[in-house]
Amino acid sequence: MxxxxxxxxxxxxxxxxxxxxxxxxxxxxxxxxxxxxxxxxxxxxxxxxxxxxxxxxxxxxxxxxxxxxxxxxxxxxxxxxxxxxxxxxxxxxxxxxxxxxNHMMGADETETIEADIKAEDNHLHNIENNKTVEVWTKFTFPGRQGKYDNYIWTWHNFTGIDYDERKNQEEILEFEGHEWDENVDSENSNFDYLMGADLDFSVSxxxxxxxxxxxxxxxxxxxxxxxxxxxxxxxxxxxxxxxxxxxxxxxxxxxxxxxxxxxxxxxxxxxxxxxxxxxxxxxxxxxxxxxxxxxxxxxxxxxxxxxxxxxxxxxxxxxxxxxxxxxxxxxxxxxxxxxxxxxxxxxxxxxxxxxxxxxxxxxxxx
Known part of the structure; x- marks a missing residue:
């Protein structure tokens, strides 16, 4: 035992x-x-x-x-x-x-993209569609300089985030072309999103x-x-x-x-x-x-x-x-x-x- x-x-x-x-x-x-x-x-x-x-x-x-x-x-x-x-x-x-x-945090650079704003208590409900946002989603790891792995993470790797740098505003954002995973906990209608830049497991x-x-x-x-x-x-x-x-x-x-x-x-x-x-x-x-x-x-x-x-x-x-x-x-x-x-x-x-x-x-x- x-x-x-x-x-x-x-x-x-x-x-x-x-x-x-x-x-x-x-x-x-x-x-x-x-x-x-x-x-x-x-x-x-x-x-x-x-x-x-x-x-x-x-x-x-x-x-x-x-x-x-x-x-x-x-x-x-x-x-x-x-x-x-x-x-x-x-x-x-x-x-x-x-x-x-589940997530990554502390990105090195921002990216400007389109996203839908989701309700805090219902992550499947859109408050606003196709909003232009600036998000911290580019991870270049400058201190490591490509040792072990040289991959650069960008917004394409993630489903969403909870902060718009452009407006200095906290809100749950689902990125254009991405959707929350369906097979997750049902709290907030869908509890894929927790914090940070949320990894998208449908992206190869x-x-x-x-x-x-x-x-x-x-x-x-x-x-x-x-x-x-x-x-x-x-x-x-x-x-x-x-x-x-x-x-x-x-x-x-x-x-x-x-x-x-x-x-x-x-x-x-x-x-x-x-x-x-x-x-x-x-x-x-x-x-x-x-x-x-x-x-x-x-x-x-x-x-x-x-x-x-x-x-x-x-x-x-x-x-x-x-x-x-x-x-x-x-x-x-x-x-x-x-x-x-x-x-x-x-x-x-x-x-x-x-x-x-x-x-x-x-x-x-x-």
Missing amino acids: KTILQAFEWYLPSDSQHWNNIKENIPDLGKLGFSGLWLPPASKAASGVEDVGYGTYDLFDLGEFDQKGTIPTKYGTKDEYLDLINTLHHNNIEVYADIVF ETVEQLEKWGHWFSEMTKIDGFRLDAIKHIDFKYFDKWLEQRAKQLDKKLFIVGEYWSDDLGKLEYYLEQSGDKIQLFDVPLHFNLKEASSTNGEFDMRTIFDHTLTASQPELSVTFVDNHDTQEGQALQSWIPAWFKEHAYSLILLRKKGTPTVFWGDLYG
């Missing part, structure tokens, strides 16, 4: 020392019984050293090039990242990379670039699996082929877990069906049951704590957790479970055979 450590939290210091700090803790992690570590996104992100990693800028920059005002990422350099992975492997601990394919060059990066990254790191970010906003069938290629390339069974943030068990089960049951999911409904149990002044019936959860319905595909970086106080998905209930909550997931338990760095180290 796997026991995973989410080896980061949102409010780590921006000192580029986290890869080294984890390495120093490896002996303790082994004693605690962790079989795998989920590491944060390693690629250079839009806010440079201040970015937790989810504002993806350059997937090929793992802390190697002077971009976004820094060479290292928030967590360290490419060499330190690879050294950490190698050391974990030598200690028989698997490593899972957090990858963000976009898919080819993600495949090229996946091969390069996997060959270099010999990674053991992936945590997939924001999958409810990405075509439900996209990862099937990409993950199949990674498994063939690495010639091993990979641990794959996706973040589908919904407490609706039916939505999670539908995603599993659409993705061919190849991707495990975080048991978000269980997290909210734990949250309710911790905040109802003793009125919660603990016999029902696993009711309507993925752990109850499909335990082999459930990854359990108590809290994570997104549920921390001050974050968009804030739903922090109070300290008095933490030991109870962790007992429920760590002492249960069903589900793959995940411990949060912020709960282990503060």
Whole structure:
């Protein structure tokens, strides 16, 4: 049975020392019984050293090039990242990379194009058609100068964005000739768009670039699996082929877990069906049951704590957790479970055979 450590939290210091700090803790992690570590996104992100990693800028920059005002990422350099992975492997601990394919941010240049303005609460409803807009969608990666890959990303690779530079105005824009993916979460009528420049998976060059990066990254790191970010906003069938290629390339069974943030068990089960049951999911409904149990002044019936959860319905595909970086106080998905209930909550997931338990760095180290 796997026991995973989410080896980061949102409010780590921006000192580029986290890869080294984890390495120093490896002996303790082994004693605690962790079989795998989920590491944060390693690629250079839009806010440079201040970015937790989810504002993806350059997937090929793992802390190697002077971009976004820094060479290292928030967590360290490419060499330190690879050294950490190698050391974990030598200690028989698997490593899972957090990858963000939904969007890109921090473009190097703007482009002037035509787009439709969409309603905030209904992304299929047009407010205005064929508007001329100036958008941040051209990624030239000048600091990398074509090393590893010389592809230039432009608006053709994306479906939309949420900012018009020309008018200094925030609005959801769907680009001319592009349409939101249909096979996504149904919130806002269609929840393809989340943030940044939204990748268009119907564009062959976009898919080819993600495949090229996946091969390069996997060959270099010999990674053991992936945590997939924001999958409810990405075509439900996209990862099937990409993950199949990674498994063939690495010639091993990979641990794959996706973040589908919904407490609706039916939505999670539908995603599993659409993705061919190849991707495990975080048991978000269980997290909210734990949250309710911790905040109802003793009125919660603990016999029902696993009711309507993925752990109850499909335990082999459930990854359990108590809290994570997104549920921390001050974050968009804030739903922090109070300290008095933490030991109870962790007992429920760590002492249960069903589900793959995940411990949060912020709960282990503060």
